[in-house]
Amino acid sequence: MKNVMIVIGTRPEAIKMAPVYHELRSRSTLRTTLVVTAQHREMLDQVLNALSLVPDADLDIMKNRQTINNIISAVLEKMPAVFESFKPDVLLVHGDTATTLASSLAAFHAGITVAHVEAGLRSWDKAAPFPEEVHRQMVDDIADIYFAPTTLSRANLLKEGKPEAAIHITGNTAIDALKLTVREDYSSPDLDWAAGSRLILLTAHRRENQGAPMLSVFRAIRRIIDDFPDVKAIYPVHLNPVVREAANAVFGSGNERVRLIEPLDVIDFHNFLKRSYMTLTDSGGIQEEAPSLNVPVLVARDVTERPEGISAGTLKLVGTDEENVYNAIAELLTNNELREKMAKAPNPYGDGLASKRIADILEAL
Ligand code: UD1
Ligand code: UDP
Numbered sequence: 001m002k003n004v005m006i007v008i009g010t011r012p013e014a015i016k017m018a019p020v021y022h023e024l025r026s027r028s029t030l031r032t033t034l035v036v037t038a039q040h041r042e043m044l045d046q047v048l049n050a051l052s053l054v055p056d057a058d059l060d061i062m063k064n065r066q067t068i069n070n071i072i073s074a075v076l077e078k079m080p081a082v083f084e085s086f087k088p089d090v091l092l093v094h095g096d097t098a099t100t101l102a103s104s105l106a107a108f109h110a111g112i113t114v115a116h117v118e119a120g121l122r123s124w125d126k127a128a129p130f131p132e133e134v135h136r137q138m139v140d141d142i143a144d145i146y147f148a149p150t151t152l153s154r155a156n157l158l159k160e161g162k163p164e165a166a167i168h169i170t171g172n173t174a175i176d177a178l179k180l181t182v183r184e185d186y187s188s189p190d191l192d193w194a195a196g197s198r199l200i201l202l203t204a205h206r207r208e209n210q211g212a213p214m215l216s217v218f219r220a221i222r223r224i225i226d227d228f229p230d231v232k233a234i235y236p237v238h239l240n241p242v243v244r245e246a247a248n249a250v251f252g253s254g255n256e257r258v259r260l261i262e263p264l265d266v267i268d269f270h271n272f273l274k275r276s277y278m279t280l281t282d283s284g285g286i287q288e289e290a291p292s293l294n295v296p297v298l299v300a301r302d303v304t305e306r307p308e309g310i311s312a313g314t315l316k317l318v319g320t321d322e323e324n325v326y327n328a329i330a331e332l333l334t335n336n337e338l339r340e341k342m343a344k345a346p347n348p349y350g351d352g353l354a355s356k357r358i359a360d361i362l363e364a365l
Pocket of ligand 1: 011040044065067097098132207239241
């Protein structure tokens with residue numbers, strides 16, 4: 001029997017590895033263990049609870065205002081003992097976080113095969129997203145098996161000389177996760193509050209946006225709320241204290257048409273997203289989920305490693321300049337044809353069967 005270990009540290013890794021975890025656990029030829037570094041604590045635990053993920057080991061490393069080096073050194077320090085206890089044949093990592101990079105490197109040092117889920121995404125800009133672009137390139141140098149979500153991510157890996165036989169196009173597991181969360185009969189007091197208005201769902205957290213760029217995005221939203229009386233905004237604020245300070249500086253504790261709330265658990269968030277008129281975000285994962293839910297996405301960044309959504313027509317890069325962000329939101333609010341076109345664009349990120357393909361490939365190794 002093959003021993004497969006999944007390691008996750010943050011909210012998005014947990015969401016996108018949840019369907020993989022459940023699929024692997026259903027296969028009798030595999031023994032699957034789950035390790036959490038808890039680079040995120042509360043936001044990770046929300047996902048573990050909502051999606052029934054039960055860790056076999058918890059490194060519990062999160063510190064308030066931690067640096068990237070704090071995370072990487074703690075994970076490098078603690079992973080060897082975990083490998084010693086569980087003796088995995090394969091380590092399955094996701095994406096581009098500090099947890100992903102450090103655990104892959106520790107596995108490489110221990111002679112363990114590394115399989116990378118969501119391999120091959122590239123913005124080709126080391127500064128954006130920072131540090132994730134460099135992390136994912138390094139993880140792909142370390143990895144032995146690549147689960148590329150799209151033909152473009154496969155092409156990126158081939159361009160870098162990764163062996164063709166090691167690359168598998170699977171689709172993105174974010175789409176699989178939506179099957180675990182989206183419910184037709186979902187309701188919540190916040191959505192009742194927004195009923196009858198056009199809802200903008202806002203999220204922000206990127207390191208390179210912290211400070212002036214984030215403040216200007218928030219100011220644009222505030223002006224939109226002032227200028228469009230039928231618009232309401234809900235903003236589940238990331239627990240990073242730097243982000244919370246910026247949110248409070250511009251929105252205070254909210255006003256009658258802007259609600260600042262705590263991070264939503266993933267079931268709530270996906271259902272809020274499905275009922276939104278649009279989302280404004282600098283998140284990676286939301287760029288993949290929203291096209292499946294027919295929600296237009298304005299991306300508060302200058303570059304994205306997910307250009308498939310731009311080609312498909314659901315995503316639009318709007319940067320962080322206050323005027324540009326204001327104009328892009330106002331355009332979607334006033335041009336119904338444009339909004340409909342973005343909403344109805346096809347989802348380029350897969351068919352919801354990525355986890356099954358990943359499990360089949362691991363079984364056949
Ligand atoms: C990390 C990832 C980023 C990912 C994001 C998802 C890296 C380098 N960055 O960024 O790729 O998009 O997670 O949200 O790995 N905090 C809490 N409780 C929590 C979570 C965070 O209090 O549950 C606070 C802590 O003060 C922590 C800070 O947020 O020190 C920042 O967390 P960290 O994981 O370092 O960075 P993120 O910006 O969340
Ligand atoms: N998300 C959530 N609750 C929230 C905000 C986001 O569950 O309040 C989910 C969202 O659906 C997506 C993931 O968290 O799956 C994105 O996480 P984040 O934006 O923190 O990280 P990124 O995707 O940018 O790495």
